[in-house]
Amino acid sequence: MNLPPDSPPAAQQAAGSASTDADLLTRHIGGDPHAFSEIVRRHRDRMWAVALRTLGDPDEAADAVQDAFVSAYRKADSFRGEAAVTTWLHRIVVNACLDRMRRKSIRPVADDELVEAAERDTPIPDHTGDRDVSMEVSAALKLLPTDQRAALVLVDMMGYSVEDAAQVLEVPTGTIKSRCARGRAKLAPILSHLRNRSDLTRVSSAKGAELRDG
């Protein structure tokens, strides 16, 4: 898997004494009690980011990532070598998120008193500009159909190639492109007022700069 600029390949080679993710997974299957922890340590931030962006809610994201890692732990031996371990992990995390979203969408809508109570009893968070943008983007993403959201999270937010996203989501690259296109078309009017502010955000985000400059 072609990992985006700020991702582990370099760190991975430096840290593990030639232990690739695949080696670690093999050792885990063989009974090494520490191998899987190392995999988790390497990838948890990335998985967290994917889940948080996809679900837009830290509690849900925490549950999804936990479910995903436990599931990966259990079914490690179902991993087939032709895919990268990272792709496989991403797939498990993304699927855990999508499952959660599907389940959520059929739940009855929360009591309006709930919202009222939440507003009254929770201190209003300190809104910095960045946080504001971030919250607006999260809210806007939630308006998209889940498949479009998942594609945009992987490609536009996490910076994966269309090919990698296609492997994670197990659909053709054309499907990823078209989901991204449709998602962006829906987001454009919602986010257009953020354009000026995004100039500010870009300066403060190393990742944005990296992605922008290739």
Place this chain on the structure above:
Amino acid sequence: MTGDTHYDLEVLAELAEGLLDVATAARVREHLAICDPCGESLAELAAVREVLAAMPVPAMPMGVALRIDKALAAEAETRREGGLKLDEAPDWDRIMADSPWETPAPLPEMPVEPPAVERPEEVVPLGIVADDGSIVPARRTRRTSRRRSWAMPVAASVAAAVVIGGAGLTANMLMASGSGTGSAPPVALPQPTHSPAPSRSHEIRPGSAQADYPVAKSDYNYSSSVLDGPLATYVGATGPGTGSSATADAAVTRCVAKISARVGKKLGVKAPKPIGVDQGFYEGNEATVMAFWKDRFRNAVYVYVVDDNCTNVRPPAVSRWQ
């Protein structure tokens, strides 16, 4: 296409992704060359990508990382012993999904003894500032006893026994007898098909002399999704195998009274008694979870999660009891 007709955003986004056929793409490009509004739209689409790429990628919070480590440690434990051992509160919904209540003892024999190793990452109990300003260590009742192992066979057979016996008891009635309100409707609420109620037969005892509502100290680490309900097996229960309930210390009692007053105001009644109070953790931090009836017949409860200072650590929410 010329004049006042414009391409919509989706077509422009597809152009940008190279999804249009050659002829269409040429036509759209031609239009773009002379149409400012469409050029503007194309720029907006590019801006979407930039805004998304600029979203900060936060590291996994320590609490979540610890939680996952814990879950995986429990998983490793299972793997080592080659059996199913549940050290955290189990997901009864899932476990019982395939077990019709009619079938007695549907589950295989499982080890009941607690895990051999204490978890090393046990949260260090924090002190509580008492009224006079001195710091008292957080009370850890039953700390000496080992962490509760949720022994499933016991719960499973107990649940089966209730069904077989035809007692027809519902958790509601048991809860009600524990809370001492005496206002429990003698009507069984419609039961969900897979009703997870491992502790159904455990009557909840009042915690201590001053607390006439059930108080538990499960040390269970609640997550937000667990708190969405059903809660009867968590907050209402001290859990299978624990036998007795904890006592509430003064701070908890005061806090319950405070929250109770708030709930009472909301319901337009005098401060109601909680259905259950459980001292455990929320997302890895010490917290007390309280449940109050909102509407018994609709199976709706208010859930409050507060810290030592009686401050909400999770927005109060409405949840399902069963």
